[in-house]
Amino acid sequence: xxxxxxxxxxxxxxxxxxxxxxxxxxxxxxxxxxxxxxxxxxxxxxxxxxxxxxxxxxxxxxxxxxxxxxxxxxxxxxxxxxxxxxxxxxxxxxxxxxxxxxxxxxxxxxxxxxxxxxxxxxxxxxxxxxxxxxxxxxxxxxxxxxxxxxxxxxxxxxxxxxxxxxxxxxxxxxxxxxxxxxxxxxxxxx
Amino acid sequence: xxxxxxxxxxxxxxxxxxxxxxxxxxxxxxxxxxxxxxxxxxxxxxxxxxxxxxxxxxxxxxxxxxxxxxxxxxxxxxxxxxxxxxxxxxxxxxxxxxxxxxxxxxxxxxxxxxxxxxxxxxxxxxxxxxxxxxxxxxxxxxxxxxxxxxxxxxxxxxxxxxxxxxxxxxxxxxxxxxxxxxxxxxxxxxxxxxxxxxxxxxxxxxxxxxxxxxxxxxxxxxxxxxxxxxxxxxxxxxxxxxxxxxxxxxxxxxxxxxxxxxxxxxxxxxx
Numbered sequence: 322x323x324x325x326x327x328x329x330x331x332x333x334x335x336x337x338x339x340x341x342x343x344x345x346x347x348x349x350x351x352x353x354x355x356x357x358x359x360x361x362x363x364x365x366x367x368x369x370x371x372x373x374x375x376x377x378x379x380x381x382x383x384x385x386x387x388x389x390x391x392x393x394x395x396x397x398x399x400x401x402x403x404x405x406x407x408x409x410x411x412x413x414x415x416x417x418x419x420x421x422x423x424x425x426x427x428x429x430x431x432x433x434x435x436x437x438x439x440x441x442x443x444x445x446x447x448x449x450x451x452x453x454x455x456x457x458x459x460x461x462x463x464x465x466x467x468x469x470x471x472x473x474x475x476x477x478x479x480x481x482x483x484x485x486x487x488x489x490x491x492x493x494x495x496x497x498x499x500x501x502x503x504x505x506x507x508x509x510x511x
Numbered sequence: 512x513x514x515x516x517x518x519x520x521x522x523x524x525x526x527x528x529x530x531x532x533x534x535x536x537x538x539x540x541x542x543x544x545x546x547x548x549x550x551x552x553x554x555x556x557x558x559x560x561x562x563x564x565x566x567x568x569x570x571x572x573x574x575x576x577x578x579x580x581x582x583x584x585x586x587x588x589x590x591x592x593x594x595x596x597x598x599x600x601x602x603x604x605x606x607x608x609x610x611x612x613x614x615x616x617x618x619x620x621x622x623x624x625x626x627x628x629x630x631x632x633x634x635x636x637x638x639x640x641x642x643x644x645x646x647x648x649x650x651x652x653x654x655x656x657x658x659x660x661x662x663x664x665x666x667x668x669x670x671x672x673x674x675x676x677x678x679x680x681x682x683x684x685x686x687x688x689x690x691x692x693x694x695x696x697x698x699x700x701x702x703x704x705x706x707x708x709x710x711x712x713x714x715x716x717x718x719x720x721x722x723x724x725x726x727x728x729x730x731x732x733x734x735x736x737x738x739x740x741x742x743x744x745x746x747x748x749x750x751x752x753x754x755x756x757x758x759x760x761x762x763x764x765x766x767x768x769x770x771x772x773x774x775x776x777x778x779x780x781x782x
Contacts, residue, residue, distance in 0.1 A: 326697055330658075340665065414767065415764065422764075425753055425756050426753065426757070427613070429753035432616065432617045433753075433757065440757075440760075447764070
């Protein structure tokens with residue numbers, strides 16, 4: 322049983338290191354909430370049609386049929402780079418949604434443990450899958466046809482997320498404004 | 512070996528005297544910077560700690576270090592001190608998260624549950640041990656308390672990180688001091704549990720010097736007055752806003768997550 326205590330301390334130290342590590346982004350704090358809510362609708366989707374065009378399977382097939390092996394390899398590599406960029410964008414969407422949820426939670430008088438627990442679990446799952454996929458893409462073990470489907474799915478998803486995040490952000494911003502104005506008069510909106 | 516033991520004992524004595532001075536210095540810092548009202552339990556813990564040092568000094572002088580009365584005085588005062596330490600840690604948790612009503616209402620339940628679980632597990636672990644003795648009971652109880660303190664502080668820092676709550680670096684340092692001391696104590700007690708007689712001098716030495724390090728960190732944190740704003744709710748959303756937005760955000764997060772998991776399973780559409 323001594324092992325349990327030593328392992329627990331080791332685990333605690335790892336967790337502590339993670340918790341104390343400065344986050345990549347500036348901590349939101351109370352004063353940045355409005356800026357964050359305002360940003361909720363801003364996205365990368367503007368360039369998506371162009372990227373999708375660049376990723377079309379026809380181009381790759383054409384190069385392969387013409388027998389340019391070097392160009393074909395280069396094209397494949399670049400397509401992988403684009404897929405990675407898409408994944409990064411997906412990760413940014415996820416982070417932005419999490420930030421939005423964090424601001425709402427920080428300013429709410431009561432939190433639902435089930436919602437919070439689910440969000441933590443989703444974050445763990447997403448991070449794990451995202452990192453796994455990135456490693457697979459970097460290592461080149463992700464099959465080409467799946468890469469095509471992946472890029473297609475992400476571009477479709479990005480458009481859907483664009484709408485969803487904008488809606489949520491606008492709603493939260495309106496609620497924040499309303500709550501601030503009422504709070505300023507000493508009224509609790511609960 | 513005896514000369515090594517003597518060196519250990521001498522340096523331990525030196526460390527112990529220095530720690531008494533530092534405890535008194537810390538208390539003076541708290542009073543001088545008028546932080547005593549912001550951290551009443553931490554101040555009470557320091558006073559009790561200082562009192563314990565004086566009582567122990569008198570007890571060892573009167574009965575010697577290896578007598579039963581000294582043993583009971585030492586561990587009895589340690590039990591009282593552990594309660595005050597728990598209150599001081601709770602106070603730090605509230606200072607860091609208490610400004611966010613919703614997060615705090617969730618956090619204190621989680622933190623308390625963690626502490627109860629740890630203490631419960633340790634009690635079961637100690638009860639199921641093949642041999643029982645007073646010394647092992649004392650070791651198990653202390654280890655449980657230290658582990659609970661360490662877990663509570665690490666979970667607190669995880670909450671701060673998850674909700675991106677900014678906290679005063681001085682208060683963070685106070686909490687870190689508690690956490691570092693507790694982590695070292697858990698390891699120290701675990702080794703002591705295995706090699707009770709052989710390890711005793713090293714255990715004492717490590718305990719004193721870890722606490723000295725912890726006191727130094729606290730003194731550094733309290734070198735300036737800590738501006739502690741009074742508790743009050745920042746502009747709050749209505750409860751309904753959270754209840755409506757939170758499930759929607761979770762649903763979106765779930766969609767993103769599902770997409771990622773499906774990437775591996777995607778098949779080329781059949782023509």
